Structure formats: C-alpha cells, structure tokens
Amino acid sequence: MGTDIGDLLKKRPVELSGLSSKVIAIDAYNTLYQFLSIIRQRDGTPLKDSNGNITSHLSGILYRMASLMEAGIKPVFVFDGKPPAIKSRTIEKRAEVRENAMIRSAEAREKGLAEEAYKYAQASSKVDATIVGDSKKLLSGLGIPFMDAPSEGEAQAAYMVKKGDADLIGSQDYDSLLFGALSVVRNLTVSGKRKLPGKNIYVDVKPEVIDLEESLSELGITHEQLIDIALCVGTDYNKGLANIGPKKALKLVREYGSIEKVLLAKEIEITDLESVKAFFTDPPVSDDYELKWSKPKNEAVIEFLCEEHDFSNDRVIKALERLEASAGGGQQTLDQWF
DNA sequence: CGAGACAA
DNA sequence: TTGTCTCGG
Numbered sequence: 602m603g604t605d606i607g608d609l610l611k612k613r614p615v616e617l618s619g620l621s622s623k624v625i626a627i628d629a630y631n632t633l634y635q636f637l638s639i640i641r642q643r644d645g646t647p648l649k650d651s652n653g654n655i656t657s658h659l660s661g662i663l664y665r666m667a668s669l670m671e672a673g674i675k676p677v678f679v680f681d682g683k684p685p686a687i688k689s690r691t692i693e694k695r696a697e698v699r700e701n702a703m704i705r706s707a708e709a710r711e712k713g714l715a716e717e718a719y720k721y722a723q724a725s726s727k728v729d730a731t732i733v734g735d736s737k738k739l740l741s742g743l744g745i746p747f748m749d750a751p752s753e754g755e756a757q758a759a760y761m762v763k764k765g766d767a768d769l770i771g772s773q774d775y776d777s778l779l780f781g782a783l784s785v786v787r788n789l790t791v792s793g794k795r796k797l798p799g800k801n802i803y804v805d806v807k808p809e810v811i812d813l814e815e816s817l818s819e820l821g822i823t824h825e826q827l828i829d830i831a832l833c834v835g836t837d838y839n840k841g842l843a844n845i846g847p848k849k850a851l852k853l854v855r856e857y858g859s860i861e862k863v864l865l866a867k868e869i870e871i872t873d874l875e876s877v878k879a880f881f882t883d884p885p886v887s888d889d890y891e892l893k894w895s896k897p898k899n900e901a902v903i904e905f906l907c908e909e910h911d912f913s914n915d916r917v918i919k920a921l922e923r924l925e926a927s928a929g930g931g932q933q934t935l936d937q938w939f
Numbered sequence: 940c941g942a943g944a945c946a947a
Numbered sequence: 948t949t950g951t952c953t954c955g956g
Contacts, residue, residue, distance in 0.1 A: 640940050640955085648956040656956050657940085664941050790940070794950085911956050916942075 602634075602695075603774030604831045609847050610775065610816045612809040617791060620769070620808070621673035624892065625786065626758035628772035629678040629747065630728055633736060635773065636661030637726040644715065645706065645722030650911040658732055659910060662739050667923040668791050670745075670894075677767065677892055678740055678747035679754040680733060685880055687838040687873055699725050742902035744895035744928055748887075756780045756884035766892060769810065776837070778813050779828050779881045785811045820851065828881050829860035838877045842869065896928040897921050 640657035641647050647657040669676050684692060706721035740747050750757030759780035761767040769784040770777045777785055792807040817824060833850035835841020845853070857863045864870060871877075899921050906912035 636940070650956055660955070661940055913955075
C-alpha cells in the first residue's frame with residue numbers, strides 16, 4: 602500500500618506533547634486498517650462483540666483519541682470518497698490478496714500453525730462500509746470532526762494542510778507528501794515499547810514527523826521530482842519500473858532531471874503517466890468541511906459502545922473523562938471565562 | 940493498539 | 948516506579 606519512498610525521507614522523532622494544539626488531519630482508511638490488523642487476540646481473531654461484529658477499530662479510536670486530545674492535539678478524520686479509475690488495478694489486487702489471506706489463514710489454523718494463521722488473518726483485514734459507519738458514529742459521539750473526501754483521503758488531507766486548516770497529516774503512508782502535504786506524522790501513538798508478535802523482541806515506537814521542504818532540500822530535488830521518483834518506484838496508480846527501488850529511482854531522476862527523460866533514455870513507457878502525474882498535482886478536493894471539536898456525548902457513546910458492542914462501562918467512562926477534560930484542545934475551557 | 944494487572 | 952505480560956470485545 603502507498604509508495605515506497607520512506608527510506609529517502611528525513612524523519613524527526615517527536616513526543617506527542619510536542620504536537621500540542623496542532624490540528625492533525627488523520628488518514629482514516631490508513632488508521633482504521635492499522636487498528637483492524639493489529640488489535641487482535643493471540644489466535645488472530647479481531648475483537649468482537651457478542652453478535653460477532655468486529656470492534657477492534659472502536660477500541661483503537663476510543664483510546665487513541667483520548668490520548669491525542671489529552672496531549673492537546675486536535676484530530677480530524679478524513680475518509681476516502683470515490684477512488685479514481687487509475688486505482689482500479691490496485692483495488693482489485695488488494696481484494697485478491699485479502700481473499701487469498703483468508704484462505705491461507707484458515708489452512709494454517711487447521712494445521713496448528715499459529716503464527717502463520719495470525720499473519721494471514723491480519724492481511725485479510727478489510728475496512729468495509731460497516732467499519733466506516735461505526736467509526737463515524739463513534740467520532741460523532743466523541744465530539745471529533747470528520748469528513749468525506751471527494752476522492753482520496755490523503756489528497757484531501759494534504760489540501761487541508763496546504764490551506765492552513767490543518768498542521769499535519771497523520772498516516773503511516775507517504776502518499777500525502779506526493780499530494781503536497783507539508784508535514785506528515787507517523788506512529789501517532791503514546792510512545793513506548795511494542796512487542797513484535799511471535800518473537801520476544803521489543804521495538805521502540807515513537808511518533809516521527811516528516812517535513813516535505815526539509816526532505817526535498819536534503820535530497821536536492823523539487824516536489825515534482827519526488828513525484829517522479831514515486832512514479833518510477835510505483836504508486837497506487839501506476840506499476841513502476843522493473844527492478845527500480847527508491848535509491849535507484851532517486852539516482853535516475855537526479856541524473857536525467859525528470860521521469861519523462863528517464864523513460865526516453867531507457868526507451869520504456871508508463872501507462873497513463875500524464876493522468877497519474879495530474880492526479881498527484883491536482884486531485885479532487887473539497888472545501889465542504891467544518892473543524893469543530895466539542896465535548897463528548899457521554900450517554901450516546903456509552904449506549905453505542907457498552908449496550909450495543911459490549912464494551913466495559915468502567916473503561917469507557919474513564920476514556921470519556923479523559924476526553925471531557927481536554928475537549929476543544931483548551932479552547933472549550935477558555936470559553937468558560939467569557 | 941492501549942489499558943490494566945502484577946512483578947521486580 | 949518501571950518493565951512485562953494478558954486481556955479487551
């Protein structure tokens with residue numbers, strides 16, 4: 602998923618507290634997928650309520666939003682709209698991978714290969730309409746704004762940053778930088794050690810910020826050239842060149858100046874090159890959003906999570922208290938004085 | 940992933 | 948208090 606240009610970019614570790622008062626446009630699809638694939642039991646099954654509905658994403662949203670709001674961060678979720686036609690190959694491929702993973706997971710479970718079963722169960726995660734609907738319902742209850750992008754969420758989020766309505770994009774992917782986002786934050790989580798599944802290995806996971814201008818000047822390339830590099834490596838919208846990774850792509854684009862000249866020199870072609878480039882530089886975006894954070898609607902959240910989805914009352918109330926104490930990123934509490 | 944329990 | 952592990956839904 603996304604584009605494999607991460608190795609080229611400069612990453613600066615940050616604390617969550619260092620992002621206080623920042624508006625972060627969260628790539629909803631990316632974040633929900635992360636929750637679905639990671640919040641699982643040891644056998645690989647996601648969290649579910651007594652009716653069999655998946656609830657991993659609800660758990661993820663509740664606790665992470667409590668942490669972010671507590672840190673004074675103002676999150677806004679940006680959901681995907683209609684994918685562009687040039688993405689259809691990627692979408693088909695993802696569906697294939699998921700179905701394959703589902704079968705392999707079942708097979709591995711039969712054979713008693715726990716680790717394998719877990720891995721394939723993760724890969725079968727799908728952000729479907731129910732997951733999206735549930736998530737929006739919870740966000741409404743938590744008082745956190747969200748919007749539907751006309752097309753790609755990352756493109757919309759990048760637009761919001763360029764406009765100055767948001768400060769950073771929260772995503773594990775780098776695509777929003779191609780769409781012109783000035784700043785991306787990855788690992789948007791309370792920093793700490795994470796145990797790798799299976800082995801007894803712990804890794805430190807800290808939030809990290811990637812600044813577009815900083816990365817470009819360090820690489821000595823323009824934004825357009827960064828897009829060209831991504832196009833060489835391959836994106837969600839094009840296949841990329843054979844045996845070309847980020848390092849070789851950087852070298853080629855530096856040497857020839859642009860992807861067009863690279864293709865000319867190597868006598869190769871990329872289908873839809875022009876429309877893919879145009880999609881990165883001028884994607885469909887919308888001004889139809891309102892960024893307003895409000896106090897959580899406690900009763901509605903409790904009804905939704907506890908009554909409908911079997912969450913523990915105590916846990917939900919605790920998370921709501923954390924949210925309530927920080928709702929509006931300080932704005933709300935300040936208003937009390939006027 | 941993140942909370943909570945329990946050990947050190 | 949800090950680290951390690953399990954459970955949550």
